[in-house]
Amino acid sequence: MLRIFLRALNAPTFILIMTVGVAIQTSLFRSTPLDILQPDVLLLGVLWCSLRRRFFEGGVITLVLGEIAEVHTSAPRGLFLSTYMAIYLSTRGLHRFVALPFISSLVLLAMSASLVWKLLYLTFLGSFGLGQYQWRHALTGLAPGAAVEGLAAYWIFQFFEWFDIATYKDEKARRSMEEQVQLTEEGL
Numbered sequence: 001m002l003r004i005f006l007r008a009l010n011a012p013t014f015i016l017i018m019t020v021g022v023a024i025q026t027s028l029f030r031s032t033p034l035d036i037l038q039p040d041v042l043l044l045g046v047l048w049c050s051l052r053r054r055f056f057e058g059g060v061i062t063l064v065l066g067e068i069a070e071v072h073t074s075a076p077r078g079l080f081l082s083t084y085m086a087i088y089l090s091t092r093g094l095h096r097f098v099a100l101p102f103i104s105s106l107v108l109l110a111m112s113a114s115l116v117w118k119l120l121y122l123t124f125l126g127s128f129g130l131g132q133y134q135w136r137h138a139l140t141g142l143a144p145g146a147a148v149e150g151l152a153a154y155w156i157f158q159f160f161e162w163f164d165i166a167t168y169k170d171e172k173a174r175r176s177m178e179e180q181v182q183l184t185e186e187g188l
Contacts, residue, residue, distance in 0.1 A: 003168045010167040011057060015064055018045045022072055036141040039152035042069050046084050047113055048160045050091035062088040076128055083120045087113055103157060110153035114146040
C-alpha cells in the first residue's frame with residue numbers, strides 16, 4: 001500500500017522539487033556575472049520526463065514546468081511552454097532511436113539540449129520581432145551555459161534516479177520489488 005501511495009506522490013513531489021530548484025536558481029544566480037553560469041533546472045526536469053516518464057505523464061509535467069518558467073520570467077507569453085515542449089518531443093523522438101545507457105551520455109544530452117534550447121529561444125524571439133537585442137547575450141553564454149548545464153546534470157540526474165527508486169517509479173526497482181513479493185508468497 002505504501003508503494004502505491006509513494007508512486008502516486010511521485011509526480012506532484014517532482015513538480016514541487018522543480019519549483020524549489022527554480023527558487024534556488026533564481027536567487028543564487030541573480031547578479032550579472034553569475035547569470036551566465038546559471039543552470040536551467042527546469043530543462044533538466046524536462047529531459048528527465050522525456051526519458052523516464054510515459055508520454056502523457058511526461059507531457060503534462062513538461063507543461064507544468066513550462067508554466068512555472070513563464071511565471072518566473074518576463075519573456076513573451078508561451079515562449080517557455082513552446083521551447084520546453086519542443087525539447088520534450090525531440091528528446092522522446094531521439095530516445096526511440098538512440099540508447100543512452102550511461103550517466104555520461106545523459107550529461108552530453110543535457111549539454112546538447114541546452115544549446116538547442118537557447119537556439120530555439122532565439123528563433124522564437126526572432127519570430128516575435130524581439131530577437132535582435134538578445135542574440136549577442138545568448139551567443140556569449142552559449143558555451144559556458146552548456147558546460148554548467150552538463151555539470152549540474154551529473155548530480156541532478158543522479159538525484160532524480162534516486163528519487164524515482166525511492167518512490168517506486170523506476171521500472172527496475174518496481175520489478176525487483178514484485179519479484180521479491182512473488183518469491184515471498186511462494187515461500188522461497
